[in-house]
Amino acid sequence: MSGKTRVLVIGCGFGGIEAVRALSRARDEVEITLVDRTNHHLFQPLLYQVATAGLSAPAISGPIRHILRPQMRRGNLTILQAEVKAIDAPGRRVTLHDGEQLAYDHLIVAAGATHSYFGHDEWAAHAPGLKTLTDAFNIRQRVVNAFEQAERCEDPARRQAWLTFVVIGAGPTGVEMAGTLSEMARHTLVSEFRRIDSREARVVLVEGSDRVLGSFVPALSQRAAEQLQKLGVELRTGCRVTHIDGDSVRFESTAGTEALPSHTVVWAAGVAGSPLGRALADSVGATLDRAGRVLVQPDLSLEGHPEISVIGDLAAAKSYTPGAEPRPVPGVSPAAKQMGRSAAANVLRRLRGQTTQPFRYADYGNLATVGRKAAVVDLGVPGLGALRFSGYFAWLFWLFAHIYFLIGFRNRLIVLIDWAWAYWTFERNARVVPQAQDHA
Numbered sequence: 169m170s171g172k173t174r175v176l177v178i179g180c181g182f183g184g185i186e187a188v189r190a191l192s193r194a195r196d197e198v199e200i201t202l203v204d205r206t207n208h209h210l211f212q213p214l215l216y217q218v219a220t221a222g223l224s225a226p227a228i229s230g231p232i233r234h235i236l237r238p239q240m241r242r243g244n245l246t247i248l249q250a251e252v253k254a255i256d257a258p259g260r261r262v263t264l265h266d267g268e269q270l271a272y273d274h275l276i277v278a279a280g281a282t283h284s285y286f287g288h289d290e291w292a293a294h295a296p297g298l299k300t301l302t303d304a305f306n307i308r309q310r311v312v313n314a315f316e317q318a319e320r321c322e323d324p325a326r327r328q329a330w331l332t333f334v335v336i337g338a339g340p341t342g343v344e345m346a347g348t349l350s351e352m353a354r355h356t357l358v359s360e361f362r363r364i365d366s367r368e369a370r371v372v373l374v375e376g377s378d379r380v381l382g383s384f385v386p387a388l389s390q391r392a393a394e395q396l397q398k399l400g401v402e403l404r405t406g407c408r409v410t411h412i413d414g415d416s417v418r419f420e421s422t423a424g425t426e427a428l429p430s431h432t433v434v435w436a437a438g439v440a441g442s443p444l445g446r447a448l449a450d451s452v453g454a455t456l457d458r459a460g461r462v463l464v465q466p467d468l469s470l471e472g473h474p475e476i477s478v479i480g481d482l483a484a485a486k487s488y489t490p491g492a493e494p495r496p497v498p499g500v501s502p503a504a505k506q507m508g509r510s511a512a513a514n515v516l517r518r519l520r521g522q523t524t525q526p527f528r529y530a531d532y533g534n535l536a537t538v539g540r541k542a543a544v545v546d547l548g549v550p551g552l553g554a555l556r557f558s559g560y561f562a563w564l565f566w567l568f569a570h571i572y573f574l575i576g577f578r579n580r581l582i583v584l585i586d587w588a589w590a591y592w593t594f595e596r597n598a599r600v601v602p603q604a605q606d607h608a
Contacts (some may be wrong), residue, residue, distance in 0.1 A: 172199040172244070173409035173519055176262065176270060178252050178444065179278035180204040180232050181212075182501045183480035186508030187276050192239035199244050201270060202232070203262075205251040209235050210301060211574055213501060214583070216341060218304040219434075220311065220348040221356075221599040222375070222590060225301050227582045230575045239512040252279070252444060257452040257473055274475045274515045277444055277462075277507065281481035281499065283520040284438035284459060291412040296432040298341060309601040311349065312379040314355060314432045318364050325539055329429040331369040334417050335410055337437030338375035339383070343392060345434055355594040363528045372428060374404045374419055376437070378489055381536055381544065383498070390560040441482045441498065448478070448516035456520040457484045464524035466494075468511045474518065479507035497529045501573070506530065535566045 175191055175198045184202065191200050208229045217223040232247055239245045248270075252350065254263040262273045281489075283297035296306050314330045321327035331353075335346040353369035359365070372379070373396065380403065393403060404419065407426075411418040418427045432561045441460035448454040448462055452473050455463040462470070463482040466483060470476045479485075485507065486494040499501045506529055514524040533547035543563040547555040567587065574580045581603050590596060 173197060173256065173417075174271060174273045175276065175515060176272035176274070177202045177260070177276045177278065178204075179280055179480070180206075181278055181280050181480055183504035183508035184276070184278035185209055185235065186220065186505045187278065187479065187512045188236060188239055188245065190509050191446075191515065192242050192245055192514035194416070195242045195244040197516065197519055199246075201246045201248060201272075203248045203250055203252055203264070203270070204232060204260050205249065206300075207231055207233070209251050209575065212299070213467050213577075214570060214574075215298055215304050216345045216348060219298055219307040220345065220352060221308055221596040222348065223583060225304070226518075227579055227586065228574070229301065229477060230579065235236075235575060255447045255451050257448070257476060260475070274518075275477070276508075276511050276515070277448065277476065277478045277482060278480045278504070279442035279444040279482050281439040281441055281461075282443075283435060284440035285435070286382050286438055287413075289543055291435070294412045294414050295417075295435040298345070299437040306602070308599075310432050311352075312599055312601050315361065315364070315366060317431070319361050325429070327364065327366075328370075328608050329415065330431055331366075332365070332428065332430040332432070333369065333371045333448075334374060334428060334430045334433045335371070336374045336417070336433065338373050338377075338380035338403075338405070339436060340381065340534075341587060342373060342375070342434075342436035343380055344398065344537055345372050345436060346401045347537070347542065348398055350595075352537050352596060354400055356596045371403060372402045372404060372406050372430075374409060374417070376406070376408055378406050380405065384534055384536070384544060385556065388546055388556055388558060392536065392538050392544050395538040395558070399539045439481065445478075445482055448476070451475070459484075467514050467524040468507060468527050469514070469524070474524075477511040477514065479511050480504040484556065485506065485527060488526035489528055497527070498531075500534075500601050502532060503529055533570060536552055537563060537566045
C-alpha cells in the first residue's frame with residue numbers, strides 16, 4: 169500500500185463499478201477503496217420487473233464482492249459496506265455513518281440519485297418511488313395487497329379504489345410500470361380470485377407534459393401511447409398532480425381538477441441527486457442544478473478540486489464532441505458506465521503528469537418497453553443515422569439488449585428462463601410477499 173495513490177470510490181452503481189474496473193488495472197499505482205451502503209450491485213433498468221413480480225431480486229442483482237472478484241485478485245481493492253455521511257474536501261477524507269473516517273488522494277463520487285417530489289415530500293408515504301430493491305419490495309407488497317383487499321370489499325366504490333392503480337410520470341420507468349400492471353390485471357391474475365374480476369382493474373398513467381416518453385421523438389412517443397392504450401392503460405397527459413394521500417390522487421389539467429380514488433400509487437415523475445451532492449456543495453462550494461446534481465468540469469472534476477470527480481446520475485455533465493456544442497448527458501446507465509471509465513482514466517492521467525481529457529458521450533439510443541410484445545427503439549447507427557422502430561421486433565430487441573447487459577451468465581440465464589415462461593403462460597411467479605400491512 170505504501171507509495172500508492174489512494175482512490176476512494178463512493179457508490180457501486182454502473183459508474184462506480186466501471187471506475188473500479190478501470191482503476192484496478194493500475195495495481196502498481198493506486199490503492200482503491202469502494203464504499204457502498206448495500207452489499208449488491210443492482211441492474212436498475214429491470215427493477216420494475218421485481219416490483220411487479222416478474223423477476224426475483226437475485227435475477228437483477230449480485231453481491232459486489234462476487235462481481236468484482238477479478239479486481240479483488242489484483243490485490244489493490246478494498247470493499248466496504250458503509251454509508252458516507254460527510255465529505256471533508258480540504259482535509260481529503262470522508263466520514264462514515266459510524267464516525268469512521270477514510271482518507272483519500274482522489275475521490276470519485278458515484279452516489280446516484282433519489283426520488284424528487286418537487287417540494288411535496290409528504291407524498292412519499294403514499295406514492296413510493298422505484299430506485300432500490302427495498303422500493304421494489306414495497307411496491308410489490310402494495311400491489312398484491314390491493315387485490316387482496318379488493319377481494320374482501322363488499323362496497324363497489326371501495327373495491328374500485330383498491331382496483332385503481334395510478335402511476336405518476338410517463339418516462340421509461342412509468343411507462344414500463346403501467347404496462348406491466350395492466351398485463352398483471354388482464355392476464356396473470358385472471359381466475360385467481362372468486363369475488364372480483366382482476367380485468368376490471370384500472371391502470372392510470374399521469375404525465376405533466378403533453379406526451380409519454382418525452383425523451384423520444386414524437387412518432388415513437390405516439391406509438392408508445394397507442395400500445396399502452398391497447399394494453400388497457402388510461403393516459404392522462406398534460407396533468408399536474410396537486411395532492412396525494414392514502415385514498416386518492418388529485419390533479420389539474422385544462423379540463424379542470426380531477427380526484428381519482430386509489431390506494432396504490434407509484435411515483436416515477438422526478439429524480440434528485442443524492443444528498444452527497446449537497447455535502448459537496450457545503451464542503452467545496454460546488455454548484456448544484458435544480459435537481460440537486462453537481463455541475464462538473466469537462467473532465468468530470470470539480471472546479472478548484474481536480475482530485476474530486478462526480479459521475480453518473482449525481483453529475484450534471486456535458487458531452488464535448490469536437491466541432492459541436494456541448495450537450496447535456498442523459499441520466500442513463502450507458503452514460504454512467506462511460507463516465508466511470510472516463511473519470512478513472514483521468515485520475516491515472518493526473519498521476520502520470522498528463523493532461524486530462526473532456527468527457528465525450530457515445531449515445532447509442534433509447535429503449536423502452538411498453539408491455540408484452542410492445543416496445544419502442546431509437547438507435548443511432550454509425551453511417552446510417554437514426555434507426556427507429558416499435559412493436560414486436562422492438563420488444564425482442566429490448567429483451568435481448570437487457571439480457572446482454574445483465575451482470576453475469578447466471579443472471580442472464582435466469583431472466584431468459586423467467587421471461588420465456590411468462591411469455592407462454594402469462595404467469596408471474598415472484599408474487600410472494602411478507603405479511604401485508606394495513607393500508608386502509
